[in-house]
């Protein structure tokens with residue numbers, strides 16, 4: 249029987265584990281260091297035997313596999329019911345999920361069902377007054393706030409870039425497969441489908457190199473300069489809001505306060521001014537390179553290496569020389 | 576059709592936000608305020624949906640101190656029919672309290688649809704819409720990119736999600752939260768501003784609505800984010816490559 253203090257809500261899409269769930273597992277391990285005890289993992293959907301087996305290697309007390317026909321396509325209403333019921337049954341005091349688009353969408357509903365307070369997009373856990381405080385960026389990352397949760401059950405989502413991808417710890421947790429408690433009659437929403445941005449490139453949030461472009465590229469067609477450089481590294485492509493708004497690139501590429509948060513080994517910003525809302529999504533990157541013709545652009549305040557130049561001259565040169573180095 | 580829409584007052588995204596030296600909160604000197612950008616998008620969408628539906632009413636709501644009437648008036652100047660201010664001490668609110676206040680208003684007003692922003696750009700919590708939907712037992716579509724009404728009984732919504740665009744259909748009453756690319760909000764016109772002065776703005780409190788504001792989530796402190804040092808400027812592409820290879824060791 250799942251009965252640990254901490255419950256991780258894992259995420260899967262089409263029967264494949266979402267990698268960010270393993271960042272949430274790391275957060276659960278860190279939390280266990282602070283509050284004691286262990287953690288269980290719950291996963292919901294349909295046809296999840298393989299996902300549950302994969303999750304059973306991370307040192308959880310138990311893996312709770314929740315299946316129901318209403319969970320075949322993701323909807324916030326059904327998933328929140330399934331997870332909240334499992335959380336109640338396990339008696340967990342702490343519920344954690346990754347702040348992915350699904351995590352952000354569903355977790356507050358789980359909290360509401362449990363009468364729990366919730367902290368979003370947490371970047372660090374610290375001991376506080378015999379319990380735990382949650383640190384989280386506010387005001388586009390201009391401020392780091394710490395909050396405590398006053399309810400008996402505490403729910404939080406974690407920013408994946410701030411917690412490592414958990415390594416499997418060997419051993420096998422017991423898998424408890426059951427019918428999820430979803431009241432089908434109460435559901436008034438239907439999953440229709442997902443129009444995927446097809447790409448051979450790695451996910452923006454998983455890539456070790458991200459090359460991002462901004463309005464300095466002047467027009468959509470020039471984005472291929474950014475893509476060419478990214479492909480040289482086997483990297484992902486990111487963008488500022490300005491160019492996403494302009495419709496040059498998919499929504500999914502936006503980096504920033506209201507887009508994706510990334511923390512690759514190398515982030516190259518091309519023709520991006522570095523507005524605070526953009527910095528909020530990339531300033532955790534290990535090495536930052538900025539290419540901008542305006543030496544005063546704020547992006548240079550966070551860049552390790554700044555090249556003040558016309559991108560139309562230096563990006564092709566950089567791409568060509570890096571390609572030559574690789575041989 | 577009746578739509579309830581939020582008009583939260585926030586610090587202007589273009590203002591520089593810094594901690595007070597004693598770290599007790601944000602230094603509000605020289606900081607401007609305006610309507611949360613995601614709420615502006617929600618107001619715009621509400622007005623467009625009512626146009627598309629043929630007729631109906633839009634009500635702009637804010638929870639906050641009396642200054643928030645400015646944002647409600649702005650929403651009415653854009654075209655909302657009336658406003659509701661729920662007066663509360665903004666420093667003593669969490670997303671859950673706001674959601675419960677809004678749920679109480681929905682119980683009274685019985686809207687078909689509530690439109691909110693996906694997040695407030697001050698707290699960046701991204702919770703209120705989802706909490707509200709659950710408290711009401713309603714369906715939700717967060718991060719809306721495109722909303723198409725299915726008559727007056729529901730909507731099909733395209734949502735911005737990791738990896739692409741997802742489509743869901745909802746039966747009203749429902750909650751939808753807006754993402755940036757849903758629309759381009761209009762500016763309030765001068766006649767709109769004049770008209771807004773005469774539109775009804777009801778003031779109430781959480782206590783009147785029977786909502787207990789006890790905080791579930793409480794601030795225990797603030798700190799500046801980890802500082803990042805500006806690095807060096809390189810002069811040439813060759814120098815950049817040398818640094819990336821030799822110093823940063825990323826290539």
Ligand SMILES: Cc1cc2nc3c(=O)[nH]c(=O)nc-3n(C[C@H](O)[C@H](O)[C@H](O)COP(=O)(O)OP(=O)(O)OC[C@H]3O[C@@H](n4cnc5c(N)ncnc54)[C@H](O)[C@@H]3O)c2cc1C
Pocket residue numbers: 461462463464465487488489490491502503504505506507508518519520521522523524525526529539540541542545557558559560588612613696
């Ligand atoms: C509520 C809200 C949320 C937001 N969320 C986000 C977010 O999540 N992510 C985000 O990115 N933005 C976000 N923004 C927008 C943000 O404030 C900026 O407007 C945006 O990031 C600017 O994009 P940009 O840098 O591409 O364009 P600009 O600011 O126009 O910068 C273009 C840069 O290109 C340089 N340039 C021009 N020509 C050349 C050339 N030939 N060679 C080299 N350099 C050149 C210029 O010097 C300039 O610095 C948000 C704004 C708001 C209000």
Ligand SMILES: Nc1ncnc2c1ncn2[C@@H]1O[C@H](COP(=O)(O)O)[C@@H](O)[C@H]1O
Pocket residue numbers: 581582583584611613614636637638639670673690691692693694695696698699700701702703704
């Ligand atoms: N005090 C408030 N008054 C009115 N609407 C609010 C308030 N706080 C949050 N909201 C709405 O809820 C959305 C999400 O807020 P949050 O969960 O705080 O990020 C915002 O975009 C607003 O639409």
